[in-house]
Amino acid sequence: MRRLFYRGILADRVVIEGADAHHLMHVMRARCGQELVVVDDEGSVARMEIVGFSADAVHLRLVERFDADTEPPVHIALAPCLLKGEKMDLVVQKAVELGAMEILPVESANCVVRYDVKKREARAARWQKIADEAAKQCGRSARVIVHSIRDLRAFLQEMQAHTLIFCYENEQQMPLKESLRTREDSRYAILIGPEGGFSLDEAEQVTAAGGVSVTLGPRILRAETAALAALAALQYEKGDLGS
Ligand code: SAM
Secondary structure, three states: OOEEEOOOOOOOEEEEEHHHHHHHHHHOOOOOOOEEEEEOOOOOEEEEEEEEEEOOEEEEEEEEEEOOOOOOOOEEEEEEEOOOOOHHHHHHHHHHHOOOOEEOOEEOOOOOOOOOHHHHHHHHHHHHHHHHHHHHHHOOOOOOEEOOOEEHHHHHHHHHHOEEEEEOOOOOOOEHHHHHHOOOOOEEEEEEOOOOOOOHHHHHHHHHOOOEEEEOOOOOOOHHHHHHHHHHHHHHHHOOOOO
């Protein structure tokens, strides 16, 4: 059954507008009587029936609320530094399936791509669309937010309430597994560098801000591989992957 995220709070009657309404009417050619799974801003989930259409809206009736919490027990923010080409699309899509709650694209010193203001907004909108589609496909019960691109300094200031897992290619001592063993935190952030990795100065900035520098093992992974491997490992150790 098709799933959609309603920007509001579920009620007996709900009106869907904008891109979702257009998709239902003109792409899915939905009909009265058809049912949808609707997730609201608070993560409430319900089966709803299409009861009518207007010029640019679809009218729904609540059929049944149900508990379908598919959100992990830990809050994970994935922070990939900007990658070339479509690699960020892949990271965003897979991060949503793996249970990341938010995605924070970071611009660091060695990022090859540099976006102007317009392009930054366009990229963030593109990745949010990819995240929304992935969330519908995998049955998330909360919308995954892709934030606007920020630089490393701004990112570090925002991460005070998180345990920051800093995946650093030059870390030789602390394995990710060991760094998690004794932790019972509820909010984690995972920082992954760009193709060119982190500068020494950036590594010092991150650890000075409380980042836990960890190795993902003896091989140097591509950034997109490292992002998904670290997220999957953290979800396996502390979340609901495999449970
Ligand atoms: N240019 C770097 C080099 O040659 O050493 C490699 C950077 S790697 C392609 C991109 C990012 O993936 C790194 O900045 C790091 O965040 C992560 N990464 C890759 N392999 C890793 C490993 N074995 N341990 C920790 N992080 C790793």
